Amino acid sequence: xxxxxxxxxxxxxxxxxxxxxxxxxxxxxxxxSETAAPPTRFASLPFSSMSLEEGTVVRSKKLLERRGRNRRxxxxxxxxxxxxxxxxxxxxxxxxxQGFDNDDALQLFLWGPETxxxxxxxxxxxxITHIQNLIKLEKVKTKLExxxxxxxxxxxxxxxxxxxGPVLKSEIHRGRSSREKLxxxxxxxxxxxxxxxxxxxxxxxxxxxxxxxxLMKSVEKFKPQSGCRFATYAYWWIRQSIRKSIFxxxxxxxxxxxxxxxxxxxxxxxxxxxxEGNYLxxxxxxxxxxxxxxxxxxxxxxxxxxPLSMQQPIWSDQDITFQEVTPDSGIETPDMSxxxxxxxxxxxxxxxxxxxxxxKIIKLRxxxxxxxxxxxxxxxxxxxxxKERVRQLESRALYRLKQNMxxxxxxxxxxxxV
Numbered sequence: 298x299x300x301x302x303x304x305x306x307x308x309x310x311x312x313x314x315x316x317x318x319x320x321x322x323x324x325x326x327x328x329x330s331e332t333a334a335p336p337t338r339f340a341s342l343p344f345s346s347m348s349l350e351e352g353t354v355v356r357s358k359k360l361l362e363r364r365g366r367n368r369r370x371x372x373x374x375x376x377x378x379x380x381x382x383x384x385x386x387x388x389x390x391x392x393x394x395q396g397f398d399n400d401d402a403l404q405l406f407l408w409g410p411e412t413x414x415x416x417x418x419x420x421x422x423x424x425i426t427h428i429q430n431l432i433k434l435e436k437v438k439t440k441l442e443x444x445x446x447x448x449x450x451x452x453x454x455x456x457x458x459x460x461x462g463p464v465l466k467s468e469i470h471r472g473r474s475s476r477e478k479l480x481x482x483x484x485x486x487x488x489x490x491x492x493x494x495x496x497x498x499x500x501x502x503x504x505x506x507x508x509x510x511x512l513m514k515s516v517e518k519f520k521p522q523s524g525c526r527f528a529t530y531a532y533w534w535i536r537q538s539i540r541k542s543i544f545x546x547x548x549x550x551x552x553x554x555x556x557x558x559x560x561x562x563x564x565x566x567x568x569x570x571x572x573e574g575n576y577l578x579x580x581x582x583x584x585x586x587x588x589x590x591x592x593x594x595x596x597x598x599x600x601x602x603x604p605l606s607m608q609q610p611i612w613s614d615q616d617i618t619f620q621e622v623t624p625d626s627g628i629e630t631p632d633m634s635x636x637x638x639x640x641x642x643x644x645x646x647x648x649x650x651x652x653x654x655x656x657k658i659i660k661l662r663x664x665x666x667x668x669x670x671x672x673x674x675x676x677x678x679x680x681x682x683x684k685e686r687v688r689q690l691e692s693r694a695l696y697r698l699k700q701n702m703x704x705x706x707x708x709x710x711x712x713x714x715v
Contacts, residue, residue, distance in 0.1 A: 326360060402502045403488065411481040418526070424475040425521055431472025432517065434458065434465070476516055479527065480509075486528055487512055490535050498547025504539055511538025549604050559597055562587045643707055650701050654680070655694040662691055 407413075416424070437457055441449040449457070455465040487508035494504055515534035519527055544554055552560075566586035570578035584594045607620040629637075644665075648656045661679070664670040673684045673691075680687070 402505065406505050407484060407488065409481070411478065412484045414482060416479070416482050421479070421527055422521065424479045425519065425527065427472045427475035428479065428516060429521070430468060431476065434468060434472070479516060480512055483512055483528060483531060484509070486531065487535055490532065491539060494539050494543060497543050499543055503542065503546075507538050507542040508535045511535040514538070552601060556597070556601065559587065559589070560601060563594070563597070640707070647698060647701060647707065650697060651694050655690055655697075658687065658690050659694050659698075 434454075438449060438454055441453060441457055445453075451462050451465060455462045458465065460468075487505060491501065491504035491508050495501060499507075511534040512531055515527075515531035518534070519530050523530060544557055545551060563583060566583050567578060569586060570576075570582060575582070580591050580594055584591045587594065589597075605619060607623065608618050611617050611619060611622065648659065648665075651659065658676055658680075660666055661668065661671045661676050662673075671679075673687045676682075677684050677687045682690075
């Protein structure tokens with residue numbers, strides 16, 4: 298049923314065109330506005346709200362007023378604070394992640410809050426007491442293991458101590474946790490001592506490892522009756538463990554400890570000269586600082602040279618190694634090998650001037666033709682002659698060879714004789 302029965306068909310088409318143009322203008326206004334109302338709002342308006350007169354368009358000023366108010370209105374402070382707070386929090390976490398380097402040995406070694414807490418004298422005494430009790434328990438366990446030939450059970454261990462099993466487990470746990478806490482609290486002391494022995498042949502990670510082993514040994518050896526704090530006692534064990542490792546493992550060829558002491562003095566002398574402004578100290582100046590003669594310093598530096606690997610490249614920009622350019626003195630050169638072979642042939646020809654008996658004696662005596670050198674007694678037993686007679690035949694044969702040597706041109710091989 299048509300809503301406008303008195304209107305003709307042409308009028309209906311004109312009204313439809315006007316409605317369409319009005320809806321298009323409303324859509325353009327909605328796109329330009331930041332807070333435009335949904336387009337369905339215009340579709341829900343009654344048809345009678347639009348003017349039916351030709352050329353007349355109805356516009357509302359409320360949309361423009363809302364746009365002006367939104368532009369002038371300030372943003373709430375709460376939103377700014379919230380938006381500024383969240384990135385800061387995420388940035389802090391990112392910085393924390395970026396600050397931790399998995400390849401940094403020092404950060405890995407001192408990671409954790411336990412390494413940054415200093416122990417008071419009272420806390421240290423309590424921990425040491427628990428550790429001493431654990432050591433006593435372990436001594437009883439070792440005694441039982443030696444008697445029975447196997448590791449004792451908790452019940453056997455507790456029975457030997459005269460306590461119950463739960464009490465024994467509690468004492469073991471308390472002793473082990475106390476030992477771990479005491480070691481962790483003194484790891485910074487290990488770092489302090491290890492830094493003093495850098496550039497001595499071992500890398501920093503190995504120095505920290507050896508220092509930690511010395512620290513653990515000091516925990517076992519420390520006696521509260523010594524009258525000093527644990528750190529004072531542990532300092533010497535850590536230092537001794539690091540120095541021992543440097544003496545044994547820092548070089549391919551191990552040097553005596555007194556030689557290492559002299560090398561350390563030479564290094565300190567160089568540092569002293571550099572601090573005084575002498576960046577290239579002479580051997581005489583170094584020897585004066587160390588307190589040794591120049592000859593002894595030269596011998597020390599010569600004997601403590603660092604060996605190089607044959608597979609090490611000679612130049613950094615090339616792959617040529619020392620093995621490729623170093624000659625092997627154990628292998629003869631081709632001209633040397635040919636010269637020696639010609640000399641052997643000439644010697645064999647020279648032996649032809651001797652009698653068969655003299656030639657055989659000379660060959661046996663000097664191991665010619667691949668044989669072993671024989672003594673005068675052995676040759677005498679072969680021919681049934683006395684030792685003196687063999688010596689006479691040898692002397693006569695050598696004299697005849699000397700007389701004929703120049704005629705055979707053997708003087709040309711004088712350079713081949715070593």
